[in-house]
Amino acid sequence: MKAIVIVNRTGQGRPTLEYQTVDDPVPQADELLVSVRAAGINRIDLHRSTAHGGPAAGKPMIAGLEMSGEVIAVGAGVSEFKIGDKVMGMTTGAYAELATIDHRFALRVPPTFSYDQATAVATVxxxxxxxxxxxxxxxxxxxxxxxxxxxxxxxxxxxxxxxxxxxxxxxxxxxxxxxxxxxxxxxxxxxxxxxxxxxxxxxxxxxxxxxxxxxxxxxxxxxxxxxxxxxxxxxxxxxxxxxxxxxxxxxxxxxxxxxxxxxVSFRTRTIEQKKELFEHFKRDVYPLFVSGALVPIIAARYPLSAALAAQDAMAEDKHFGKILLHP
The missing domain is CATH 3.40.50.720 (NAD(P)-binding Rossmann-like Domain)
Structure with missing residues (x-):
């Protein structure tokens, strides 16, 4: 698959992003494998660090913390979702054509939402x-x-x-x-x-x-x-x-x-704490999306290959709403 990888090059002051071909991810027992339709950029992405979640040994560090798309495989321990479901959520390695997500953090895309709107919801x-x-x-x-x-x-x-x-x-x-x-x-x-x-x-x-x-x-x-x-x-x-x-x-x-x-921070929460957080969100806010009372704001869309330019645009602080990447 194609993905945006965080790389360190000799002589560079900070990590950069490269559009590369990498191995497809394999979902674990509690995970969904998703064909990514849109990925979102967050300010923490600009650090290009292990804030994204460290890769497994020997695997590339793929950027990105949120996405939406279609489920194409489910782990052995997953019963709440099936192939073909439309989901959105926070995960690691979202700047890619394929991504895995823990099913406990996955949310169903509201019926009236586009994938772009769903991605704009996932983290913020x-x-x-x-x-x-x-x-x-x-x-x-x-x-x-x-x-x-x-x-x-x-x-x-x-x-x-x-x-x-x-x-x-x-x-x-x-x-x-x-x-x-x-x-x-x-x-x-x-x-x-x-x-x-x-x-x-x-x-x-x-x-x-x-x-x-x-x-x-x-x-x-x-x-x-x-x-x-x-x-x-x-x-x-x-x-x-x-x-x-x-x-x-x-x-x-x-x-x-x-x-x-x-x-507040997501980074130090346990899986159970994150699960509880999303349950509260689904109770209070998700119905507002379904009813149309809340509509996320989209600022700009870039192709996945232009992730570096998209991050530069975020760093300028001139946008209003969410900046998205399209694989």
Whole structure:
């Protein structure tokens, strides 16, 4: 099969991607073998490292963390899926014509969805739901601040919060020509990082109370604003750190406002924990896709062979929505 392989070349400063012919994957007992119709690009892909999941000894490291496609073989221990089923999900080695996925993490493609739409759901919406609802304890009527709202996970968080009845949804980001699109998705107020006084504006918007939940994709530089913006007994959930991993925490504010600060990651979860995460996602969010209340945003499509150019486009941070690869 054809696949995008992460390679290290002598003299290169960092790994690169190459379009190669490699052996077809063989599904294990708990896995599905999928003919990939679309693969998605995530920011972590830009690291080109074992964040993708290390390969078995002697096998190439194929890039990619999410895909959708048609099941063409099932492992001996799988009974929930059959050949011909359309599935989407998080896995490793997704930048390829064929990929395997643990059946416990596979989701059925909603009946009205294209493969492109399904791939755009596979990683960012479960991540957003886990941050906002499970860890942020969001429910209808609560207010939300999304730091980095124009990112893929930020957009998904916005859509989920709107669909689940948020009272107010504010978001931050760089000066963005797509701010009007965020408003169309339900954003109450867009604040420009480095220009607007985030804490002052959020408190003004919430009559001095602060928001119930902060979902943060920025990291270190956003910590002081997060603490100021969240209300008494509120929750701050850190998902990413595009602005850096370190920042100062004012423990007096943390204690005085009884703030809960939570970090989330898929990488350290057990199989059972991941299974539970996807069960919660299927309960709360999957029906919104089926009903048409939620529709994922597609930014651009590239052929699989152009994966390097697609990653370069993501690094420019000018896109709005999901960047996809087509085998």
């Amino acid at each position: 919406y479960p991540t957003a739901h886990n941050a906002l609802v499970t860890n942020g304890q969001f429910s209808s009527g609560k207010s939300v601040l999304i730091q980095g709202v124009a990112s893929a996970v930020g957009i998904a968080t916005l859509q989920i919060a709107k669909a689940m009845g948020a009272s107010r949804i504010m978001g931050t980001g760089l000066p963005n020509a797509n701010a009007h699109r965020l408003a169309e998705l339900g954003l109450t107020r867009f604040l420009i990082s480095g220009q607007d006084d985030i804490a002052t504006e959020v408190l003004k918007e919430t009559d001095g109370r602060g928001v119930d939940v902060v979902v943060d994709m920025v990291g270190g530089p956003a910590i002081p604003d997060n603490l100021e913006c969240v209300g008494l007994g509120g929750r701050i959930v850190n998902v990413g750190w595009v602005g850096g991993t370190k920042g100062e925490i004012d423990l007096d504010i943390l204690a005085r406002k009884r703030i809960t600060l939570v970090g």
